[in-house]
Amino acid sequence: MASRKEQKEQARAARLAQEQQAAEQAQRTRRLQIFGGVIALAVVVIVAAIAISSGGSTHKGQSAVAKAAVAHVNSLLAGIPQSGNTLGKPNAPITITEYGDLECSICDELATPASFTNPESQQGTGWEDKLITEYVRTGKAKLVFRSMETASSSNPDANAFTQQQVAAEAAGLQGKEWNFIELMYNQQGAEGTNYVSESYLQGLAKEIPGLNFKQWMADRKLARLKNQLSVDNAAGVAAGQSSPNGAGTPTIVIKGPLGQSAPIVGLPNGYGAYVSAINRVG
Amino acid sequence: MAAESAHERAGLHRPTRRTNVSGLTRAILVIALVGLLESIYLTYIHYHGISALPCFGAHGGQSSCALVQTSVYSKLAGIPVALLGLIGYVTILATLFIRGELGRAAAFGVALTGFGFSAYLTYREIFTLKEICEWCVGSALMMTALTILTAIRYLRAGS
Structure with a gap:
């Protein structure tokens, strides 16, 4: 049977692990959001370049x-x-x-x-x-x-x-x-x-x-x-x-x-x- | 368990990850350098009006590479696409010296933009000009590889 002190430590460790997991999840989400943002920005630049190029000498x-x-x-x-x-x-x-x-x-x-x-x-x-x-x-x-x-x-x-x-x-x-x-x-x-x-x-x-x-x-x-x-x-x-x-x-x-x-x-x-x-x- | 924690505390997993990332970075560096050399050559050719590009195709006595590189699609708003490629490769190389997420994201963004525009130019070669310029296809393939590698590098860095 764990002592009260051990229980407290376990609870603290569990909380820290949860916080770390949440932080990692947030970081992953942020990274993916930046990744998506970079893709969107690149698409805008590509579309603009194609529009200019397709115009040729019109x-x-x-x-x-x-x-x-x-x-x-x-x-x-x-x-x-x-x-x-x-x-x-x-x-x-x-x-x-x-x-x-x-x-x-x-x-x-x-x-x-x-x-x-x-x-x-x-x-x-x-x-x-x-x-x-x-x-x-x-x-x-x-x-x-x-x-x-x-x-x-x-x-x-x-x-x-x-x-x-x-x-x-x-x-x-x-x-x-x-x-x-x-x-x-x-x-x-x-x-x-x-x-x-x-x-x-x-x-x-x-x-x-x-x-x-x-x-x-x-x-x-x-x-x-x-x-x-x-x-x-x-x-x-x-x-x-x-x-x-x-x-x-x-x-x-x-x-x-x-x-x-x-x-x-x-x-x-x-x-x-x-x-x-x-x-x-x- | 205690041994594993000590192992992790000692950071013994980190060298493995670092090796992967630097391996990718090295590959990106090499490909971008080759792309840079090619774009320097094509930009030089463009500004010196040299039409005798070594190329497999021929079009009425003209090299198909020369035809593609003097076509209406060879410039974007007056800037030769070879020069734009040169700027792209230099930018990708420069981002390798920027530490952290910003540098990795920028490398991916530039490579993706280069890839997208190269894909469009390859479409124009095949379906509009009906001529293939091996130099341009080579650059398009390098941009494709750079896009894949910089994307992996960005996504893997924080995992």
Whole structure:
């Protein structure tokens, strides 16, 4: 039989053990609460990072130049049918073919509005916009783009021409080639620099409304798009050779029911040169 | 019974626990150092515009690693993700020098954040870019290991 003193000691020991157990339990709970808090905080940071990353180069992160280009191109092409490399109604009587290099600063001058000045300090003529508005939108002509390498050959990145032109063609498989072309012309970098990075090309693709980005990425691997470049290039060189200026970009060939115009290589003296050619063949 | 109490009083159980924790810490240290070296390399590559990353995949003459690392997902708010990884690994290493619960919780938090974002980037590689960058997958695996190890280290420390 335990003495009264022993009983007291046992009771005290039991109380201490209970207190220790309670303290340990409280500590475990606190640790788990901190663990949960850390997980919650990490999830918030991850979700925020994903939200920023998924935005890519959409409007929030766009520069003023990109915003202006997107607004301009969207309004220029809105409602005009596109198929592959063709802008406009397929049965339009006149075909205006542009042989172009998306890095070419003169093509850029032809394609961009007067409000745009390219890195070579050349102001846009707005002539291609005018052709689109006056002839393509009205169904009188269709505009066809074909690739021809000129300025890209001075890009330190030897793959740039293939990458950018195929990127445009891949957009064409979704009826968005002209969006890509116009967006690149309106956000061109300086000739001879390697600004045509993967990020740059993907950024342009992300600016195109309704483009299926995943599909576009997959289509860029199609061998036939790359093969088309050499076919286009040979046709462009052949077309330009008959010109007094020799082959070059942009080369504009206008074909209609009455025949085909002489190629217009480079920039003519004025927009009227295109109008005269259209009138001659149409 | 009395012998066991004396054993415990002498703290003879403690060295076993300490060995486990320091073993985990050593593993975390080694993995974080390897991750740090890789992220230093990738950050260097990024800022020097070197596209010839040794990589298995190819995409139109371009290395698939270069394609992934110059894609729109290679930056977060203008900061290269390779640099963010570098900061992450440095932070994990720094937390190893903070004693107590705070350091262990911080290590787990940073590793978990790195793991979550790496998982997202791996998803983008596979399903959006359809290209695999072995360097990025390597870093994602290291972050996964660090998350598991730092979680065990945190939960086990007070048990």
